[in-house]
Amino acid sequence: MSTRMTADERREQILAAATHAFAEHGFAGTTTDQVARVAGVSQPYVVRLFGTKKQLFQTVLERICGAILEAFEAVPPGPDAAEQLGQAYVGLVHDRDLLxxxxxxxxxxxxxxxGALARRTLVRTFALFQELTGQGTEAARNFVAAGMLINVMMATEFPQHGAEPGVEELLVCMLGEKTAAELAGATR
Structure with missing residues (x-):
């Protein structure tokens, strides 16, 4: 006898399917029907729970931005905060769908x-870095900029293409040898 999913479990299943679909096909290339098929539910059920495709995407994006900020907010303030913030972010980049x-x-x-959600997330990250590290705006800018470059590198599959000229050098420059090697090993 199979157990029926609760409404919360079904909602989580749809959000996981939507996260993967939006990661693979982007906002424009994803339909609520694709999400429903992956989740094993009907398309009208997806629409009933989330409304429009945009509202579903916004819910997924809010969860991702929330997870990033939650990871940063868990870092204690102090002299090691900058390194810990970096490690918290690198821990998140293992999830390619998130990125x-x-x-x-x-x-x-x-x-x-x-746009407002993206701006709020970047501004909060900028402020958190300063609050937790005691460093100024230039260091905070560098942290946010490095994070965005890491996003681009991971989204374009840098770890999988370390043999291409310059790829490994930039990956090591941004992440350090240990983390670059870990990411390259995780993608093989």
């Missing part, structure tokens, strides 16, 4: 709601 949806969300910044 790819984040990139799609930031590219959809001209949409009023999605």
């Amino acid at each position: 790819r949806v984040l990139m799609h969300g930031f590219m959809a910044g001209s949409d009023p709601e999605l």
